[in-house]
Amino acid sequence: MSLKAVLFDMDGVIVDTEPLHRKAYFKTFEELNADVSEELYTSFTGASTKKVCETLIQTFGLSQSYEDIAAIKRAHFKDYFYNDLDFDLMPGVRKLIEHYYQNNIKLILASSATMTTINMVFEKFGLGKYFIGKISGADLKESKPHPEIFQLAAKMANEPIENCMVIEDSTNGILAAHNAHIFCAAYKSFHTHNQDYSLANMVITDYSEIEKDKISKYFK
Structure with a gap:
């Protein structure tokens, strides 16, 4: 594992x-x-x-x-x-995405946003080459906290759920990961307010905390 x-x-x-x-x-x-x-x-x-x-x-x-x-x-x-000149990627996220990509970790986007918005983000910031798949919750029957989106994402990655990790920032997303029985790292940024992290496996405030070698102890 x-x-x-x-x-x-x-x-x-x-x-x-x-x-x-x-x-x-x-x-x-x-x-x-x-x-x-x-x-x-x-x-x-x-x-x-x-x-x-x-x-x-x-x-x-x-x-x-x-x-x-x-x-x-x-x-x-x-x-x-x-x-809008203030609009940019979250601090440290590009570095993390590149780090996983270089370590041959498969990346899937599983977002409630529409595929139009997802594609706009990917195009603007040049993220397409890092991800092997994208899922929009807007196309699914159930929405978070239902686990469907993450179950589909694990299937798309063609990996058992114990080899997967979810990165989420909202109560519903964390609950969806929990319901899918997938390890969840909850990202708490200065933008986040009134979210419940109690069901996350770990809470982070900086993306360097979940680099591969730092979290390998959870995947043994």
């Missing part, structure tokens, strides 16, 4: 798109003349774009359809994604 595959979550682990979504949403609210409070915006956390748009239509009596509002938001998000 040894570490053969690492299953990466994306948002909060490889990149943090939350500030971009926030800017895109507030620009959209402004265009719609919808005075969205911080409290209302916070309640959108984890909700799909469709749910957010439907809430806006209902709360502010908007005449636009869900599709219209989603299109406005998507256009703003794309603009920030390519032009």
